[in-house]
Amino acid sequence: MSAPPAALPAATPAPPTKATAALPGTGVARLLGRRAARVPRPLGRVLASAGTVFLLSSVLTFGLGALSDANPAAAVLGETATPADIVRMDHAFGLDRPLPAQFASWLAHALGGDLGRSWFTTLPVSDSIATALPVDLSIAGLALLLAVLLGAAGGIAAALSNGGRLDRAVTAICSVLGTLPAFVIAIALIVLVSVRLRLLPSGGYVPFGQDPGQWLRFALLPALALSLDAAAGIARQLRTSLVAALRENYVTGATMRGLSGRRVLFGQVLRNAAGPAVTVLGMNVPILIGGAVVTERIFNLPGIAQLSLRAAEQHDVPVIQGTLLVTVAVVLVANLAVVAGVLALNPAARRAGSARRGRLAAGAR
Known part of the structure; x- marks a missing residue:
């Protein structure tokens, strides 16, 4: 009577390589998933909606200023402003660029804490x-x-x-x-x-x-x-x-x-x-x-x-x-x-x- 075959040793998992670590669901992806799961669902929804509201509010806030008829040269110099003065001040405040470029620059600076300068006092x-x-x-x-x-x-x-x-x-x-x-x-x-x-x-x-x-x-x-x-x-x-x-x-x-x-x-x-x-x-x-x-x-x-x-x-x-x-x-x-x-x-x-x-x-x- 032959002896029963010996049990095969359990296969040890291969160490993760750069290729396997980059796969979805492994490595950093799993770590980010676990951290994201720690955020309660109501708070996550409010965070997402807050980001959306802030972006829309920034668009409306910038749009109201851009669509107004206010002009720095006309506001500061009044009726004495010449066309050359208006062109020079528009260039100084960046108002001669397209509106999308102005908004992107304004929002990037605003997120960094720079909200521009006052047209009258020139203070930040x-x-x-x-x-x-x-x-x-x-x-x-x-x-x-x-x-x-x-x-x-x-x-x-x-x-x-x-x-x-x-x-x-x-x-x-x-x-x-x-x-x-x-x-x-x-x-x-x-x-x-x-x-x-x-x-x-x-x-x-x-x-x-x-x-x-x-x-x-x-x-x-x-x-x-x-x-x-x-x-x-x-x-x-x-x-x-x-x-x-x-x-x-x-x-x-x-x-x-x-x-x-x-x-x-x-x-x-x-x-x-x-x-x-x-x-x-x-x-x-x-x-x-x-x-x-x-x-x-x-x-x-x-x-x-x-x-x-x-x-x-x-x-x-x-x-x-x-x-x-x-x-x-x-x-x-x-x-x-x-x-x-x-x-x-x-x-x-x-x-x-x-x-x-x-x-x-x-x-x-």
């Missing part, structure tokens, strides 16, 4: 925006903080008093605040707080780095005027989400296990119900930027809105284009931050992303 537009933008960012940041604090307090109080007097009072106040424009609230705050009570100044601005205390005194009223509408929206949305979340089975189970109501509310319920309120907050970012145009004029703030208004009055096209592009970029970054915040607060979105990564990894194997 990026320097003017860098001086004015911190004013808006500091006011908007304080307004967002006030909106979150006031909105969260109102929404939680209304949800815990569901159907009670406090709930009805918060709902009525939010309904009134949601109908008032920011400039009406700003004027009312100036009359009440600055003129009658003499607690805060009615205008002016001090940089935060120069004196944080004085910055807060000057920034509090405009930030409060901008924040009340957003706070009302957050309170209404958070109240609705909390009332629904407090009726879930996991809340009853946590209470039966002996967890305190405060721990259940702030440890589980609030985190699950905060997603829609965060979305409302993100939707109010463009409203805050739009409201800053009027608010800056009322409180005499040297922000980007005043910069763009002066540029519009002077037909200073490079400044107008730069402020519009930067404003669009700020709004898109804020939307990305909101999506990231919703993903961080929403466990279901993270589980969906994890499941998708698992399916991709299984398919790669």
Whole structure:
């Protein structure tokens, strides 16, 4: 009887070569695929749409300036501009080139931080925006903080008093605040707080780095005027989400296990119900930027809105284009931050992303 044949040794995989490493699905391709799979699908969609919106916005922003009848020589020299002056200044600003070449050069320089120079002051537009933008960012940041604090307090109080007097009072106040424009609230705050009570100044601005205390005194009223509408929206949305979340089975189970109501509310319920309120907050970012145009004029703030208004009055096209592009970029970054915040607060979105990564990894194997 012959012995059974010996088992063949397992074949060892050949080391990857340059040819196999370059094949799809191997080497760098697999590494890039794994890194791309780590990006949650909602965030990836927002990134793609943000890039598309930014490109379209840049085309519209440049097109509005290119199609306008504004001319640097006519704007600066006025009626004394000769045809030779116009030709010379058009060449100096690159306006004698075809529009596609002008747009490509402008966008390439803008992505590098160079937004051109003002037709009137000849100062770099990026320097003017860098001086004015911190004013808006500091006011908007304080307004967002006030909106979150006031909105969260109102929404939680209304949800815990569901159907009670406090709930009805918060709902009525939010309904009134949601109908008032920011400039009406700003004027009312100036009359009440600055003129009658003499607690805060009615205008002016001090940089935060120069004196944080004085910055807060000057920034509090405009930030409060901008924040009340957003706070009302957050309170209404958070109240609705909390009332629904407090009726879930996991809340009853946590209470039966002996967890305190405060721990259940702030440890589980609030985190699950905060997603829609965060979305409302993100939707109010463009409203805050739009409201800053009027608010800056009322409180005499040297922000980007005043910069763009002066540029519009002077037909200073490079400044107008730069402020519009930067404003669009700020709004898109804020939307990305909101999506990231919703993903961080929403466990279901993270589980969906994890499941998708698992399916991709299984398919790669």
